[in-house]
Amino acid sequence: MMLLDRRYGLRRLILGALLVIAAVAVTSLTSGERGATTGIENLVDDVVFPLQAVAHRVAQSFASARSWFADINRLKAENEELKKRTSEIDSIKVQLDDALNENRRLRELAGFAERSPFAFIPADVVGRSTDNWFSTIVVGRGSLSGVEKNWPVLSSKGLLGRTIKVTARTSTVLLLLDTDSSAGVLVERSRDAGIVSGGRSDNLLKMTMFSRDADVREGDSVVTSGLGSIYPGGLLVGSVEKVEREEYGLIKSALVRPASDFGRIEEALIMRPPAGEKPR
Amino acid sequence: MKYWPLVAIPLSWILQVLLAARFGPINAIPDIPLLLAAFSGLLMGPDAGAATGFFAGLLQDISFGRYIGVHALSRAACGFVSGYAGKRVLPDSLAVPFLVGFGATLLDDLVSLVIFGVAGAGTFVLRRQMLVLTASAYNALLGPLAFMLVSRLSSGKPTQGKM
Numbered sequence: 001m002m003l004l005d006r007r008y009g010l011r012r013l014i015l016g017a018l019l020v021i022a023a024v025a026v027t028s029l030t031s032g033e034r035g036a037t038t039g040i041e042n043l044v045d046d047v048v049f050p051l052q053a054v055a056h057r058v059a060q061s062f063a064s065a066r067s068w069f070a071d072i073n074r075l076k077a078e079n080e081e082l083k084k085r086t087s088e089i090d091s092i093k094v095q096l097d098d099a100l101n102e103n104r105r106l107r108e109l110a111g112f113a114e115r116s117p118f119a120f121i122p123a124d125v126v127g128r129s130t131d132n133w134f135s136t137i138v139v140g141r142g143s144l145s146g147v148e149k150n151w152p153v154l155s156s157k158g159l160l161g162r163t164i165k166v167t168a169r170t171s172t173v174l175l176l177l178d179t180d181s182s183a184g185v186l187v188e189r190s191r192d193a194g195i196v197s198g199g200r201s202d203n204l205l206k207m208t209m210f211s212r213d214a215d216v217r218e219g220d221s222v223v224t225s226g227l228g229s230i231y232p233g234g235l236l237v238g239s240v241e242k243v244e245r246e247e248y249g250l251i252k253s254a255l256v257r258p259a260s261d262f263g264r265i266e267e268a269l270i271m272r273p274p275a276g277e278k279p280r
Numbered sequence: 281m282k283y284w285p286l287v288a289i290p291l292s293w294i295l296q297v298l299l300a301a302r303f304g305p306i307n308a309i310p311d312i313p314l315l316l317a318a319f320s321g322l323l324m325g326p327d328a329g330a331a332t333g334f335f336a337g338l339l340q341d342i343s344f345g346r347y348i349g350v351h352a353l354s355r356a357a358c359g360f361v362s363g364y365a366g367k368r369v370l371p372d373s374l375a376v377p378f379l380v381g382f383g384a385t386l387l388d389d390l391v392s393l394v395i396f397g398v399a400g401a402g403t404f405v406l407r408r409q410m411l412v413l414t415a416s417a418y419n420a421l422l423g424p425l426a427f428m429l430v431s432r433l434s435s436g437k438p439t440q441g442k443m
Binding site: 012016019020022023024025026027028030031037040041044045047048051052126127128129130131132133134135136137164165172175177201203262263264265 | 293303306327334343353396
């Protein structure tokens, strides 16, 4: 009987050890950039997406109904204010239309082609990472909408991250806040370059400057530099919250508060690169 | 009811997906598959806990698409340890479901951290201490409910646990 127990224990130990080795190996293999998603992943996505979409819609309807009741008085006051502002905006719009027309004429005169290399695919945020390790969101647009891996994703306020997994109907977006995220950036005012990366517990981004003498000040806007292969230049990342001065350090760094409010993302814009430019 | 984990595993994952969607992407969230693994272990023994945890975690890994294997292993470890603890360590007390919910979250995090390290998968450090503590608190609060559900599903007979 004891021999049987021992054999059973040994078998269990070997099975456990094999499982551990296999899991660590697969984790290692799937830790980097991956190619196309597998059939199983697509199947899983096909099951989950309709549920996520329904849950998202139901939650949104509840949220809008609640805010409608709560905000009715505020809305009345706001309505009055907006009426006043509309008349002001009307007059500004006339001036703006004039300026746009003038700009178009001048471009034509100078022989410039219309430069609008980027197109945006709007998408609802339908989910997030199901654990506490990764900072990702799931948006309701996938390869059926033409989305591909490593396309930049923005909110109305600034850069959010990039697509890391695309299935037929959804895309997973790795947020800038994630440990695995980084982007080449510039301080807009001084044009000094650096890299921002995530992984901080305070939800700020760490910006490491390439030069120790880089001119960075609190409040400076930080934009993408366009030097990497994923993010084009000029996308707003955030503003400098704190410059970290290391007197004898070799590098200079700063903390950047992201322009996007990562806690409340409901819609996102997926940025389609210009034709001919393929992401990594 | 013998094969209830076959239904409970995908169901826990679907619940997790729906629950996660209601929390912002930077907030801590409770972990239903982890609770399933831990309480399966507690009520049905270490082997059943490890198996339930492994498949519940694997499903979560596949849905994320990167670092496949981390959750499979960490949840299997949680299921196994809570089963082992249920047999030998944990006292007969009402506090047990809370303790298991809390402890399983910490253990899951620790095991994940080790696997990430061994697999050379990124530079994960204890960067989200608050998230871990908040998630542990959520899971501790959900512990009694998970205990009741798993207890009911497994015929209401804690086979090996001490409860």
